[in-house]
Amino acid sequence: MEQDWKQSRGSFFTAFAPPAFWLTLFFLVPLAIIWAYSFGKNISMTEVAVTGTLSNYARIADPVYISIFVKSIVYAALTTFLCLIVGFPVALAITFAPDKAKAWLLLLIMLPFWTNLLVRTYALMAVLRTEGYVNTVLGWIGIGPLPLLHNNFAVVLGLVYVNLPFLVLPLYSALDRLDRSLLEASLDLGAGHIRTIREIVIPLALPGILSGLLITFIPALGSYLTPDLLGGPDSQMIASVIERNFKRANDWPFGSALSFILMYLTFFAIAAQTLVAARRRKAGGEA
Amino acid sequence: MAKTLISIQNITKRFGNFAAVDDVSLEIAEGEFFALLGPSGCGKTTLLRMLAGLEMPTEGQILIDGQDMSRVPPNKRPVNMVFQSYAVFPHMSVKANVGYGLRIDKVAKDEIEARVREALALVKLDGLEERKPDQLSGGQRQRVALARALVKRPRVLLLDEPLSALDAKLREAMRSELAQIQEKVGVTFVMVTHDQDEALAMATRCGVMHRGVLQQVAAPSDLYEYPNNRFVADFIGSVNLFEGTLTIDEPDHAMIESEELGGPIHLDHGVTGATGATVWAALRPEKIAMAHRDEGAAAPQETNVVPGVVRHLSYLGNETLYEVEIACGRRIKVTRSNVARYEERGFSGGEPVWLSWHPRAPAVLLS
Ligand SMILES: Nc1ncnc2c1ncn2[C@@H]1O[C@H](COP(=O)(O)OP(=O)(O)OP(=O)(O)O)[C@@H](O)[C@H]1O
Ligand SMILES: [Mg+2]
Numbered sequence: 001m002e003q004d005w006k007q008s009r010g011s012f013f014t015a016f017a018p019p020a021f022w023l024t025l026f027f028l029v030p031l032a033i034i035w036a037y038s039f040g041k042n043i044s045m046t047e048v049a050v051t052g053t054l055s056n057y058a059r060i061a062d063p064v065y066i067s068i069f070v071k072s073i074v075y076a077a078l079t080t081f082l083c084l085i086v087g088f089p090v091a092l093a094i095t096f097a098p099d100k101a102k103a104w105l106l107l108l109i110m111l112p113f114w115t116n117l118l119v120r121t122y123a124l125m126a127v128l129r130t131e132g133y134v135n136t137v138l139g140w141i142g143i144g145p146l147p148l149l150h151n152n153f154a155v156v157l158g159l160v161y162v163n164l165p166f167l168v169l170p171l172y173s174a175l176d177r178l179d180r181s182l183l184e185a186s187l188d189l190g191a192g193h194i195r196t197i198r199e200i201v202i203p204l205a206l207p208g209i210l211s212g213l214l215i216t217f218i219p220a221l222g223s224y225l226t227p228d229l230l231g232g233p234d235s236q237m238i239a240s241v242i243e244r245n246f247k248r249a250n251d252w253p254f255g256s257a258l259s260f261i262l263m264y265l266t267f268f269a270i271a272a273q274t275l276v277a278a279r280r281r282k283a284g285g286e287a
Numbered sequence: 288m289a290k291t292l293i294s295i296q297n298i299t300k301r302f303g304n305f306a307a308v309d310d311v312s313l314e315i316a317e318g319e320f321f322a323l324l325g326p327s328g329c330g331k332t333t334l335l336r337m338l339a340g341l342e343m344p345t346e347g348q349i350l351i352d353g354q355d356m357s358r359v360p361p362n363k364r365p366v367n368m369v370f371q372s373y374a375v376f377p378h379m380s381v382k383a384n385v386g387y388g389l390r391i392d393k394v395a396k397d398e399i400e401a402r403v404r405e406a407l408a409l410v411k412l413d414g415l416e417e418r419k420p421d422q423l424s425g426g427q428r429q430r431v432a433l434a435r436a437l438v439k440r441p442r443v444l445l446l447d448e449p450l451s452a453l454d455a456k457l458r459e460a461m462r463s464e465l466a467q468i469q470e471k472v473g474v475t476f477v478m479v480t481h482d483q484d485e486a487l488a489m490a491t492r493c494g495v496m497h498r499g500v501l502q503q504v505a506a507p508s509d510l511y512e513y514p515n516n517r518f519v520a521d522f523i524g525s526v527n528l529f530e531g532t533l534t535i536d537e538p539d540h541a542m543i544e545s546e547e548l549g550g551p552i553h554l555d556h557g558v559t560g561a562t563g564a565t566v567w568a569a570l571r572p573e574k575i576a577m578a579h580r581d582e583g584a585a586a587p588q589e590t591n592v593v594p595g596v597v598r599h600l601s602y603l604g605n606e607t608l609y610e611v612e613i614a615c616g617r618r619i620k621v622t623r624s625n626v627a628r629y630e631e632r633g634f635s636g637g638e639p640v641w642l643s644w645h646p647r648a649p650a651v652l653l654s
Contacts, residue, residue, distance in 0.1 A: 184341050185374035185432075187361040189388035189439065199387075203378045 038256035048252055056257035065241070069261070072238040075152075075227075076220035079159040083167040083216050084209075086160065091171035092197075095178075106172070109165050117162065121229050124158055125149060128230075154230040155237075159220050167216040174208020175201065207277055214273045218266050238262055292317040292475050293338065293443060298347035300333050300499075307333040309499035310347070315443075315492075320469050320476045322490035324483060326522070330499040331479040332371065335445050338477065339368045352442060362391075367436035371447040375420045375431050381407070382416040384431050388439040406438040409468060426457045433465075437472060446478040450485060462489055483523050487511070495519050511571075516654045520569040527570045527619050528652075536562050543568055543651070549615040553590040555646035560653050568649040572622040575648075577609065580639040592643040595619065597634050609634060611642055 038057070040050040059065070094105045112120060127133050128148040135145040148154060178201065186196040202209070224239035231237075238258065245255030293315040300308040308330040315321045323331045336342040338349060340361035349356045356364060367388070376384050385406055389399045407413050410430035420428055429449060436444055449465065450458045466489050469476050480486050486493045487507040494504040495518070503515040514520035517528060529552065531545030536558050543552040543566060552568050560566055578587050586592045595611040598618060602625075609621045619642060623634075634640060 179372070179374065181370045181372050181374040182376060184339075184361070185368070185370055185376070185435075186387070188339055188341070188366075188368045189435065190362045190391040191387075192362055195391060200376060 034256045034259060037253050038260050040253045042251065042253060045250065056254045057261075059254060060257060060261055065258070068236065068238055068241055069265075072221055073265070075156060075159065075237060076217050076223075078156055079163055079220040080167070080213050080217045082156070082160045083164050084213065087164055087167040087171055087212075090164075091168050091175055092201075094168075094172050095175040106169075109168050109172075112162075113165060117225055120162070121158065121225055124154075124161060125229065128154055128157075149230065150232040150235075152231065152235050154232075155227045155235045158226040158230040159223055162223075162226055163216045163220050166219065167212045170208055170212035170215055171205075174205040174212065177208070178204055206280065210273050210276060214269060217269060221265065221269075222262060289316040289318055291315070292319075292352060293477070294350040294353075295334075295338075296348050296350070298334070298337060298344045298349065300330070300337060300342060301345045306499050308337070308344075311496075311499075311501045312347075313494060313501060313504060315475065315477060318473055318475055320466065320489060320491045321478070322486035322493045323477065323479045323496060324486040324493050324522075325481060325496035327481055329496045331481070331496055332447055334496070335368070335447055335477065335479050338443070339366055339445055340364050341368075365442040366445060367439050367441040367443075368445040369429075369432045369436050369447065369449050371451070373428050373432040373452075375423075375428050375435070377420050379419075380416065381412065381418050381420070381423070381431050384420070385434045385438055387435065392439070402438050403434075406434040409437065409471070410434045411464075425452050426461065429453065429461070433468070437468070437474065441474060443475045443477060446476060448480055449478065451480070451482070458485075465489065487523070495522060497522070512650065514569060514650055514652065516652055517567055517569070520567075520650065520652060525572055525620060525622075527572065527575075529568045529570070529649075531566060531568060533558060533560050533562050533564050533566050533651075536560060540646075541651075547615070547617055548593065549613060549617075550593060551590075552649060553646050554649065554651065558651045560651070564653070567652040569652055570619075570644060570649045572608065572620040573606075573624075574644055575619070575621045576643050577611070577621050577623060577634065578641045578643070579634075580641045586643075587641050588643050591646060591648075592641055595640055595642055597636055597638045597640055600634065600636060607633075611640060613642070 036050045037048055039052050039054070040048045041053060041055070043049045060069075090109075094102060094109075097105055125132075129135070130145045130147070130149070132148070134148060138144040138146065182200055182204070183196055186200045187193075191199065221237075222239050223237055224243060227235050227237045228240050239262075242255050242258045242262070245251045245258065249255075291314045293313075295311060295313040295315075298308055298311045299306060311334060323334060325331050333342060337344050338351075340356065340359060340363075344357075351365060376387065379387065382403055386399045386403045389402060394402070403416075404413070407416065410433050412427060412430050412434060415423070415427065420431065423431065429452070433446075433449070446465075450461050453461060462485060478486075478490065487510070490507060492504065492506055493510050495502045495510065497518050503510060503519045505513070510519065510523050514523065520526045520528065529543075529545040529547045531543040531547070531552065533541065534544045534551070535542040538557045539555070541554040541556065541558045543554070544550075545552055545568065558566065576587070580594055586594075593613050595613040597609055598612045599610040601608045604625070606622045606624050609623070610618045611621055612618050621642060
């Protein structure tokens, strides 16, 4: 074994050097620069001096920014929750669909991934506009037009639409892994379908459900395009603020600090999920 | 016989064009230990799943206690199942697993407690209440599955190869334990297995299936001694089959002329077949007597005797299996119990012998 490893070490490095190099150059280095910037200040239009100041982080304590962070978290959480409500039955239906239909249904779920986000967002705008499809149809039966676009409703709807596949796919893979005979045993012992889902499916698929929630929550938290295009004046989420600071405001240090706070929030969510999963595993192991 | 509990009427189950279960009709009485026996893939599990309601029949119907089960979902049937893979809930303790069905039925808490304790004692799992399934051995998990099904006091308990995942020793022990439990609780058991020893040892009645078709239903000894057809004769135990033509068929005697044997087979009873028809004589290895064929000595009897030469022998401990080649080249299996520690004069390879059998020994098969 050891001999093998020594002999293949050369080829190991050849295989891993390019991706490692790529990651370092295009991910770690820029990240480090941004991190350093977050402790700096603008000295001219194009130059930033890294002074080690914490003033950028102190500025985030401003209620304006705090409220935007809170709103982003609330929107992301609401989006994740709605995705779960919509996605769980969908994932369940795909799991129990006949094998042939399964592949097609999964394809349908993934199809939006292959369409540009911008295109999809504009399509959604066409649907929700005052003269859009929904309002036209509602008009026929004498309702509306309802204000469906450029408000918080549109943002959450758009986020659910964009992020749904992120939840359905992990949910599906968690549900599909379940041993069918356990579900049949539950039915056989007298439980109905709802009871079986509650007592058997959800507890056993919980790790998969949790990681699916996380995978949905993180991109939803950092959404930029959706709130920007579908939202109203009061719908901006944190990513829009970050963008404004980097571009229009040309305040790279403050934008960097905001970015890192967002990243810490993400880490926090991941840590919480890991902790819950570990606790569950431990609880399952003992007693 | 006790009253009929399960009545399976012309059940067929097709997957696409393939009939996994093909026009099976069967009655099972209250309190029976019924075994469904057959090779892998013959449709045993499918038939059992239709009883449980987990699979819908394509044709036919199932009555339990006189009630048509066609529209009754699995959770409403008076039937519980022990799955081939046990299907013990991995996230619940032994106690929670066994109590699951009672909790669903909203049985009072202290009654659940008492019945779970009773069921666990029945399967000898007391003391392991708090364990999780991954801390149990295969045999223990199987008992959890058994207790979980029995605690609901079903009319019928379905068992799908309950012992197949256990090692030989444990299987032997569980075999008698399962039979004892069945006697104690008096529930009707329907067990599926592909192990003939298991079926013969435990069941009061067996059904043999082949390619979705129920071949024969009989008590274990009848299945062995009076098989219906070649498949059953061959599947249950070991057998020598001789194809032949029925030449004489009188009420008190019959004769089969068999080319495969190179002579006639005499029977001291009639066969309900047309003379001239092709029939098969099934001769069990232990029903053939073997004697030394010394130079010039006479045959041990006048009919049903053929000369041969021992070609191969396998010592199996309790008995020895001989393969004897007869004149036409066919090899015949013969077993002899090793009654004495050492036989005075055993048979050795290459030795000339006489094979003979009683005129009632062969079973005559029409198909
Ligand atoms: N859901 C299904 N779809 C298609 N074919 C199936 C399905 N379930 C079973 N079959 C087929 O039906 C036949 C009978 O299957 P079944 O599981 O009843 O066999 P079995 O007698 O229990 O075998 P074993 O002893 O191996 O468990 C098999 O040929 C199997 O391939
Ligand atoms: Mg089976």
